Amino acid sequence: MGKLDGKVACITGGTRSIGRAMADAFLSEGAMVVVNGRDPAKGAACLQEMGAGDRAAFFPGDSSKQDVVEGLVDFTIEKFGRLDICCLNSGGVQATAPVFQMTDEEWELEVDWNLNHVFWGMRRALQHMIPRQSGRIIVTSSVEGKLGKPGLPGYVATKHAVNGLVKSAAHEVGTLGITVNAILPGIIETDIVRETGPASAQAMGVGSYEALIDLFCSESSIKRPNKVEEVAAVAVLMASDAAKNMTGCLFPVDGGTLPY
Amino acid sequence: MIPQQSGRIINISSVEGKVGKPGLSSYVVAKHAVNGLTKSAAKEVGPLGITVNALCPGVIETDIVKEGGAGAAAAMGLTYDELLAQFAADSAIKRINEVEDVANVAVLLASDAGAGITGSLISIDGGTSPY
Numbered sequence: 001m002g003k004l005d006g007k008v009a010c011i012t013g014g015t016r017s018i019g020r021a022m023a024d025a026f027l028s029e030g031a032m033v034v035v036n037g038r039d040p041a042k043g044a045a046c047l048q049e050m051g052a053g054d055r056a057a058f059f060p061g062d063s064s065k066q067d068v069v070e071g072l073v074d075f076t077i078e079k080f081g082r083l084d085i086c087c088l089n090s091g092g093v094q095a096t097a098p099v100f101q102m103t104d105e106e107w108e109l110e111v112d113w114n115l116n117h118v119f120w121g122m123r124r125a126l127q128h129m130i131p132r133q134s135g136r137i138i139v140t141s142s143v144e145g146k147l148g149k150p151g152l153p154g155y156v157a158t159k160h161a162v163n164g165l166v167k168s169a170a171h172e173v174g175t176l177g178i179t180v181n182a183i184l185p186g187i188i189e190t191d192i193v194r195e196t197g198p199a200s201a202q203a204m205g206v207g208s209y210e211a212l213i214d215l216f217c218s219e220s221s222i223k224r225p226n227k228v229e230e231v232a233a234v235a236v237l238m239a240s241d242a243a244k245n246m247t248g249c250l251f252p253v254d255g256g257t258l259p260y
Numbered sequence: 261m262i263p264q265q266s267g268r269i270i271n272i273s274s275v276e277g278k279v280g281k282p283g284l285s286s287y288v289v290a291k292h293a294v295n296g297l298t299k300s301a302a303k304e305v306g307p308l309g310i311t312v313n314a315l316c317p318g319v320i321e322t323d324i325v326k327e328g329g330a331g332a333a334a335a336m337g338l339t340y341d342e343l344l345a346q347f348a349a350d351s352a353i354k355r356i357n358e359v360e361d362v363a364n365v366a367v368l369l370a371s372d373a374g375a376g377i378t379g380s381l382i383s384i385d386g387g388t389s390p391y
Binding site: 146167170171173174175186220221222223226227229230233234237240242243245246247248249250251252253254255256257258259260 | 278299302303305306307311351352353354355357358360361364365368371373374375376377378379380381382383384386387388390391
């Protein structure tokens with residue numbers, strides 16, 4: 001008997017890293033899962049590796065685009081007849097820079113990818129969940145939603161913003177059987193962190209990718225990066241019936257980085 | 261735990277460790293203190309495979325709350341029922357928490373999957389605390 005038997009989930013950025021760990025964990029608890037990603041080849045490989053047969057599906061597209069995020073929700077409902085768990089997980093930076101050097105293009109990308117994506121997905125999912133008086137919205141935020149590293153102004157601003165959106169939405173639907181929560185991971189060496197980390201390190205003035213990782217680790221108590229499985233375990237809890245009273249929660253998985 | 265380089269410490273704190281109702285100052289002070297102790301201890305043993313966390317529930321009708329609640333409510337100028345109603349009203353779910361809400365998170369923290377969570381003050385308060 002899995003904790004998520006019969007539940008249907010969709011996950012933006014679900015083919016790798018944190019989203020993939022969530023997908024694997026949800027599937028092992030009996031859920032059906034639609035994962036989204038930009039690359040159809042990675043999507044196909046992901047479905048193969050997950051080996052969940054007709055309990056898993058892939059929806060392609062760039063989650064910084066409104067039609068993709070809304071389309072993911074619609075596709076999931078059409079394929080599996082319902083949506084119980086909406087994980088708004090993808091996000092990151094492409095070419096971050098300090099405020100005075102930040103380009104409009106990068107700022108707008110980060111606002112679309114980290115903030116608007118969450119709003120679009122949340123709105124579409126709630127429109128389905130509110131009449132059914134049941135559902136779970138889980139947002140992958142970050143310690144940077146409470147802290148504020150230099151050189152990451154768009155990421156910090158958008159993660160602060162999604163934390164606020166989670167609190168506000170949680171209060172709106174609190175009596176409707178729907179919970180809205182965020183998970184705040186510390187540094188995890190995801191594919192996106194590895195790909196964009198060297199450039200981000202320069203923008204943050206820390207010199208190298210290794211120094212960037214060391215900086216985040218030094219601020220934690222455990223002195224190591226967090227792991228995708230640690231985030232996925234919290235997502236399973238939030239998604240389950242057992243967490244019916246957990247909402248508006250900004251749940252840290254950060255090895256002791258955040259003081260509040 | 262330090263010689264064995266592994267362990268889990270789970271402190272049951274309270275939403276009153278983050279906010280602060282009137283008429284409960286000694287409880288609020290104590291729970292804020294527990295939250296601080298949690299953070300400090302977590303930093304001390306972080307690299308040693310030991311996690312230290314606090315769970316911050318909203319009001320739950322435990323035996324102690326049932327026994328002492330009327331007195332606490334009176335200190336706040338309320339009846340017992342008004343006290344519970346105020347806690348419920350401050351939450352997003354508009355009802356009070358249950359012991360299982362706390363236990364479920366404690367199981368996660370105690371497990372191997374909880375190795376990356378430490379020094380955290382986890383709200384189990386139906387959305388009452390904004391941080």
